[in-house]
Amino acid sequence: MVELTTGSIRLRGFSDLDQVRLAKLCNNKKIWDNVRDLLPSPYTEQNALEFIRLCQQEVPTTTFAIEYNGELAGCIGLVKQTDVYRLGAELGYWIGEPYWGLGIATQAVELITLYGFNKLGLIRIYSGVFEFNAASQRVLEKSGFKLEGIFEKSVIKDGKILNEYRYSKLKPQS
Ligand SMILES: CC(C)(COP(=O)(O)OP(=O)(O)OC[C@H]1O[C@@H](n2cnc3c(N)ncnc32)[C@H](O)[C@@H]1OP(=O)(O)O)[C@@H](O)C(=O)NCCC(=O)NCCS
Numbered sequence: 001m002v003e004l005t006t007g008s009i010r011l012r013g014f015s016d017l018d019q020v021r022l023a024k025l026c027n028n029k030k031i032w033d034n035v036r037d038l039l040p041s042p043y044t045e046q047n048a049l050e051f052i053r054l055c056q057q058e059v060p061t062t063t064f065a066i067e068y069n070g071e072l073a074g075c076i077g078l079v080k081q082t083d084v085y086r087l088g089a090e091l092g093y094w095i096g097e098p099y100w101g102l103g104i105a106t107q108a109v110e111l112i113t114l115y116g117f118n119k120l121g122l123i124r125i126y127s128g129v130f131e132f133n134a135a136s137q138r139v140l141e142k143s144g145f146k147l148e149g150i151f152e153k154s155v156i157k158d159g160k161i162l163n164e165y166r167y168s169k170l171k172p173q174s
Pocket of ligand 1: 031094102127130134135138
């Protein structure tokens with residue numbers, strides 16, 4: 001099982017024991033507002049179990065639980081692309097609200113980016129952020145991602161049409 005650690009952060013695979021806490025943290029409109037509609041809202045313990053089951057089938061692991069001081073604090077994952085885009089992956093993440101502002105997302109992004117480049121054979125990792133999500137834009141900037149462009153009116157979320165800020169990071173010397 002893959003585990004990635006730095007300081008007080010550990011990325012590890014999801015276990016059935018995460019079900020209740022995952023549902024508790026993820027059932028938050030402030031998270032849903034910033035991610036795809038694929039994330040159920042409300043987010044139930046059944047949703048959490050189904051998600052955990054999907055993660056447990058991944059080979060290699062690309063979706064991780066984020067632990068902070070031993071507590072489940074969030075989730076981060078890479079989605080490998082296909083066909084001519086197969087050396088790239090999309091990055092997504094969320095942190096439970098009680099843990100915001102502690103630098104957890106930034107450290108988790110740095111850990112998974114290194115894993116993607118060094119263990120998954122990726123050369124490009126990208127992430128799309130809704131226009132109003134300044135905290136996530138900051139996370140990516142702090143982690144060495146660069147703004148590649150703004151996809152104007154590419155998103156409809158909660159009935160509102162939004163621009164998406166597209167960030168990427170390349171493997172050094174690729
Ligand atoms: C965005 C999110 C991942 C940030 O997680 P986090 O662990 O709090 O992030 P960090 O502590 O590593 O860094 C946050 C940075 O954003 C800054 N920030 C927070 N709110 C901000 C705001 N409204 N405007 C500008 N900057 C802001 C913080 O000051 C910090 O930067 P700093 O270190 O330079 O001071 C978390 O709030 C979250 O999960 N939100 C909901 C889901 C989501 O947005 N997922 C990402 C989708 S792209």
